[in-house]
Amino acid sequence: MNLRESTGIALGAIRANKLRSFLTLLGTIIGVASVIAVVSFVQGMNRFVSEKLLDAGSNVFEIDKFGFITNNDDYINALRRPDLTIDDAEALRLGVRHAAIVVASNGNSERIHYRARHLDGVKVKGESAGYEVINDYTIEQGRHLTEEDDQHRQLVCVLGPEVTEELFPGRDPIGKEVRIGEQTCQVVGVTKAKGKMLGQSQDRFAVIPVRTFQKFKSERGSITIDIKSLDQAALPVAIQEARNLLRGRRHIGPGKPDNFGITTADTWMEFYRTLTGGIFVVLIGVASIALVVGGIVIMNIMLVSVTERTREIGVRKALGARPHDILVQFLVEATTLSLSGGILGILLGVGLSLLVGAISPLPAGVSVPAILLGILMSSLVGIFFGSYPAFRASKLDPIEALRYE
Amino acid sequence: MLIRIHDLHRVYEVGSEQVHALNGVDLGVGANEYVAIMGPSGSGKTTLMNLIGCLDTASSGSYRLDDVEIGRMSDDDLARIRNQKIGFVFQTFNLLARADALHNVELPLVYAGIKHEERRKRAREALELVGLADRMKHRPNELSGGQRQRVAIARALVNRPSIILADEPTGNLDSTTGEEIMVAFEHIWRQGNTVIVVTHELDVAAHANRVVRMRDGKIESDTPNPQRRAAGAPA
Ligand SMILES: Nc1ncnc2c1ncn2[C@@H]1O[C@H](COP(=O)(O)OP(=O)(O)OP(=O)(O)O)[C@@H](O)[C@H]1O
Ligand SMILES: [Mg+2]
Numbered sequence: 001m002n003l004r005e006s007t008g009i010a011l012g013a014i015r016a017n018k019l020r021s022f023l024t025l026l027g028t029i030i031g032v033a034s035v036i037a038v039v040s041f042v043q044g045m046n047r048f049v050s051e052k053l054l055d056a057g058s059n060v061f062e063i064d065k066f067g068f069i070t071n072n073d074d075y076i077n078a079l080r081r082p083d084l085t086i087d088d089a090e091a092l093r094l095g096v097r098h099a100a101i102v103v104a105s106n107g108n109s110e111r112i113h114y115r116a117r118h119l120d121g122v123k124v125k126g127e128s129a130g131y132e133v134i135n136d137y138t139i140e141q142g143r144h145l146t147e148e149d150d151q152h153r154q155l156v157c158v159l160g161p162e163v164t165e166e167l168f169p170g171r172d173p174i175g176k177e178v179r180i181g182e183q184t185c186q187v188v189g190v191t192k193a194k195g196k197m198l199g200q201s202q203d204r205f206a207v208i209p210v211r212t213f214q215k216f217k218s219e220r221g222s223i224t225i226d227i228k229s230l231d232q233a234a235l236p237v238a239i240q241e242a243r244n245l246l247r248g249r250r251h252i253g254p255g256k257p258d259n260f261g262i263t264t265a266d267t268w269m270e271f272y273r274t275l276t277g278g279i280f281v282v283l284i285g286v287a288s289i290a291l292v293v294g295g296i297v298i299m300n301i302m303l304v305s306v307t308e309r310t311r312e313i314g315v316r317k318a319l320g321a322r323p324h325d326i327l328v329q330f331l332v333e334a335t336t337l338s339l340s341g342g343i344l345g346i347l348l349g350v351g352l353s354l355l356v357g358a359i360s361p362l363p364a365g366v367s368v369p370a371i372l373l374g375i376l377m378s379s380l381v382g383i384f385f386g387s388y389p390a391f392r393a394s395k396l397d398p399i400e401a402l403r404y405e
Numbered sequence: 406m407l408i409r410i411h412d413l414h415r416v417y418e419v420g421s422e423q424v425h426a427l428n429g430v431d432l433g434v435g436a437n438e439y440v441a442i443m444g445p446s447g448s449g450k451t452t453l454m455n456l457i458g459c460l461d462t463a464s465s466g467s468y469r470l471d472d473v474e475i476g477r478m479s480d481d482d483l484a485r486i487r488n489q490k491i492g493f494v495f496q497t498f499n500l501l502a503r504a505d506a507l508h509n510v511e512l513p514l515v516y517a518g519i520k521h522e523e524r525r526k527r528a529r530e531a532l533e534l535v536g537l538a539d540r541m542k543h544r545p546n547e548l549s550g551g552q553r554q555r556v557a558i559a560r561a562l563v564n565r566p567s568i569i570l571a572d573e574p575t576g577n578l579d580s581t582t583g584e585e586i587m588v589a590f591e592h593i594w595r596q597g598n599t600v601i602v603v604t605h606e607l608d609v610a611a612h613a614n615r616v617v618r619m620r621d622g623k624i625e626s627d628t629p630n631p632q633r634r635a636a637g638a639p640a
Contacts, residue, residue, distance in 0.1 A: 005515060012503060315499045318460060319560070320488020320516035322481045398460045402499065 006329045010336035013305070021337070024301045027294025028341030028381060029348060031287045032374040036349025038283040039370035041356065042276050047365075049272050058265050059229045060134060061239055063092075063246070065222040067261015068271070081259040083222035086214060088246065089128065092225060095245045098238035101130035101228045104210045106221060112206060113179040114167040122163055123205040124180055126213020126223075134226045137207075142174045142189030149188075150209035158189040162203040180206055183216055235264070291377060294341065295385035302334050302389035313393055314401025327394035334386020335379055342378025346371050406469075407567060407599055408434040408457060413466035415452050415622075426452040427463070428622035434601065436567070439594045441610035441630070442603045444619035450603045451572055453619070457601065458491050458570045459483045471567065488516050492561030494571035498553045500545040506532060506556045507541040513564040531559035535589055551582035558589055562598075569593060571602045575609055587612045 014021040066078045089104035096102065107125040111118055129147040131137070137144070140161065149156050157180065164173045164187075173187045185208060194202040210223065229238035239262060246260055306313070313326055321329075350366050357365070415427035426449045434440055442450050455461040456468060459475055462483075468475045470490065478486070487493075492513075500509045510528040519527075532541055535555040545553055554574060561569050571590065575583030583606070591612050594600045602613060610616050611630070618626040 009503075311499065312501055315501065316512070316516075317484065318458070318487060318493050318499075319513045320484050320564075322484040322516075324481070325484075325516060399455055402460075402495070 003332060006332035007336050009329070010333040011340075013333070014337065014340055020301075021340075024297050025294065025337065025341030025344065027290050027292075027297055028338050028378055029294075029345040031290035031294055031381075032342045032345025032378050033349035033352065034283055034287040034290065035377065036346055036367075036370045036374050037352045037356075038280065038287070039373065040349070040353040040365060040367040042280055043367045043370070044353075044357070044365045045272075045276060050269070059232045059235045060226055061229075061235065061242075061262055061264040062224060062226050063242060063260055063262050064224040065260060067258075068263045068267050069261070070271075078261070082250065084225060084260060086211060086223065088249065089223065089225045091249060092227065092242055092245060096227060096238055096241045098230050098234040098241060099227045100230050101133055101226075102128075103130045103134050103226045104128045104223050105131060105226065106210060106213055106217075106223045108217075110181040110206075112163060112167065114176060117167050119163060119166045119204075121204070122180075124213070125205060125207050126210035127207050128210045130228075131207065133228065136194075137191045140190045140192045141172075142187070144189055145207060145209055150211050153212045153215050154209060155183060155185045155212060156188045156208065157185040158191060158207045159187055160191055160201075160203040160205040161193045162201055163206060164190050178206075180208065181216065185212075239264070291381055294338070295381040298334055298338050298341075298382065299385040299389060301337070302330065302386055303392070305333070306330065306389050306393045310396065310401045310404040313396050314398050314404065317396070317398035318402060323394040326396075327390045330390035330393045331383060331386050334390065335382030338378045338382030338386070339375070342374050342381075345378065346374045349374065406433045407436045407438075407471060408432065409467075409469040409472075410457075411467045413453075413456065413468060414464045415449075415456060415461070416464040425622050427456070429466070430622070430624055432617065432624060432627070434568075434599065436599055437594070437597055438599055438615060439591075439613045440601045440615045440617060441613035442601065442617045442619060443605065443610055444625070448619040449622040450619055452622075454570050454572050454601070454603055457568070458493060459486045484516075488513055488564060490567045492564070492566040492569045494554070494557050494561050494569065494574045496573040496576040498545070498550075498557050498577075500553060500556055500560075502545055505542050505544050506537060506548070506559075509545070509556055510560045510563050513560060517564055527563055528559070531563040532556070534562065534592075535559045549582075550578050551585055554578065554582075554586050555589060558586070558593070562593060566598075568599045568601065571600070573603055573605070575604065575606065580608070583609065 063084065065081050065084055066075065069075050069078060086104055089102060092099070093102040105125055105127045107123060109121055110124045111120050112122045125131075127135075127145065128150050129145065132139070132144050137158075139158075142158070145156065145158055148154070157178065159173060159178075167173070167178065168176065173190060176187050177184050178187060185206075191203070196202065214223075227238060227242060229235040243258065243262065247258065250259060252259065316326060350371070353366065410430055410432040413427055413430040414425065417424040417426055428449075430449075430453060442453065444450055452461070456463055459470070459478075462476055470486065475483070475486070501512070507525070507528050510531050511524045514524040514527060529538075529541065532538060535558050537552060537555055537559065540548060540552060540556075545556070548556065561571075569590070574590070575586055578586060587609055590600055590602065600613075602609065604610050614630050616626075616628055616630050617624055
């Protein structure tokens with residue numbers, strides 16, 4: 001029958017009973033809203049994580065004292081391992097043949113002064129040459145730190161744009177001397193802004209040569225070594241070379257475990273995937289339950305509607321409606337009902353993910369496939385749970401239906 | 406003959422008992438007749454009307470409408486015949502409460518698969534014919550009983566059926582309004598339609614040109630209307 005008519009009837013019924021309709025549709029609304037929110041959120045996270053992890057390309061791996069540690073016991077044990085040193089980094093630089101770049105780094109948080117101005121909580125990073133590739137820094141003004149800066153333990157630094165804005169408002173920072181902790185360094189460069197990641201500024205830092213950094217520090221601490229292999233294919237070879245070299249330097253016998261950690265972007269991705277996979281499964285489960293409950297409520301309300309409108313069905317049949325016409329009418333009504341819930345759910349879900357994106361550091365975008373999924377799911381709920389009431393309506397005997405009080 | 410009914414039976418099973426609502430009815434109705442069916446309560450008038458209107462099928466016997474046997478038809482075929490050939494007018498009007506007069510009248514055309522503009526046009530014409538040109542946008546609860554019944558008549562007419570069936574169309578109306586409705590039926594009949602009206606009231610039956618009396622599921626008498634007072638039946 002006429003689609004417009006059936007849709008009109010359903011929308012009219014929704015308008016006539018706003019509260020009842022809202023309660024009827026609550027399950028569907030919640031179900032669809034959570035699907036939209038979860039999918040948008042996880043998609044946003046995925047995009048974000050892969051972008052960030054692959055900042056320097058996927059062929060980078062990192063060696064440090066701890067590696068990928070997820071529990072406290074492992075951490076306590078790892079504390080007893082020997083520190084990684086600049087010498088280790090130097091050995092790797094010379095010995096890992098499939099490495100394109102080897103960068104040693106260390107870091108802490110310091111206060112930075114320029115004359116009367118100062119800035120707290122600045123991430124101070126000691127880095128060796130090539131750090132700009134690993135960290136994906138581009139220079140805005142001045143120059144990057146070089147191999148010579150490092151070898152001669154120069155007192156120079158490259159600042160993040162947030163730091164220069166705070167310390168040198170409206171002035172040229174190049175050549176100025178800032179005090180980082182106890183030491184004075186000359187500013188040689190400023191990087192381009194990178195914006196925020198997980199709500200934290202990526203532009204509030206100062207880079208100094210790693211050897212300068214190690215010299216400043218009374219207790220040196222373990223460094224981190226990032227290695228970029230020649231290309232993607234060379235990554236496993238480079239990892240193996242680095243491992244063998246370090247094991248050799250530390251005289252680790254065959255069969256004994258490494259006393260250092262190697263992490264790749266894959267390690268993080270893997271961890272991230274199990275994490276979000278879990279969230280995904282749980283929330284999709286919750287959403288499905290909400291949708292099934294929503295569907296049952298819709299089925300119930302449609303059965304009530306069929307009973308209430310028995311006479312109308314009789315009249316329609318007397319005027320020439322075939323069983324099929326009645327079936328379609330009630331299916332369209334049920335689907336219109338559930339789809340209205342779906343659309344409200346989509347609005348709610350989108351609102352929710354935009355809200356999360358606005359007030360928390362977690363990224364969340366509106367996902368078009370998620371919206372389509374929401375529309376599809378709510379339609380299917382309507383068709384599936386509407387079919388029994390619609391079938392009952394279509395099978396009503398016209399005379400009985402006309403006589404119904 | 407438009408309607409040809411032979412030895413028609415309709416038996417209801419109530420518990421272990423059988424109720425013979427129709428017990429061997431023979432009836433023929435030609436095109437453009439105006440028939441009144443009378444008889445005591447429970448004599449089977451409504452049952453017969455439902456069978457003629459293809460809302461129900463007989464237990465045995467034959468009913469041919471336009472020379473087509475109705476007894477063996479599928480639900481879809483019956484629906485199509487109701488839509489194309491039958492126009493119902495009920496005692497309780499049976500209009501859709503949420504739809505306005507125009508929409509109610511359009512309904513048979515919706516199931517006939519007629520396009521929206523054409524539907525509108527024909528529904529308007531039908532409403533004008535029953536004198537409700539100024540009430541098209543009114544809902545049933547905004548209309549008087551007589552007006553409601555006229556909407557129902559417009560609805561019965563709109564798809565140009567062969568037969569108008571009315572089961573006690575004045576039963577819920579006062580006598581003045583009932584008379585108006587009967588004038589409307591007379592008008593329809595004069596336009597060439599076949600009209601069958603069930604009634605308890607002699608005044609109402611007086612409009613018809615033939616009176617069929619039923620008793621206990623059978624036809625007791627079938628006579629040309631001696632009281633017919635309208636001047637000159639059409640040729
Ligand atoms: N669905 C049914 N089930 C059982 N018996 C029925 C059913 N419908 C009608 N009957 C019986 O069939 C007989 C004829 O009923 P019908 O409704 O045709 O009478 P009627 O002549 O229209 O009466 P009234 O003037 O009161 O409307 C009655 O005895 C009634 O009890
Ligand atoms: Mg009756």
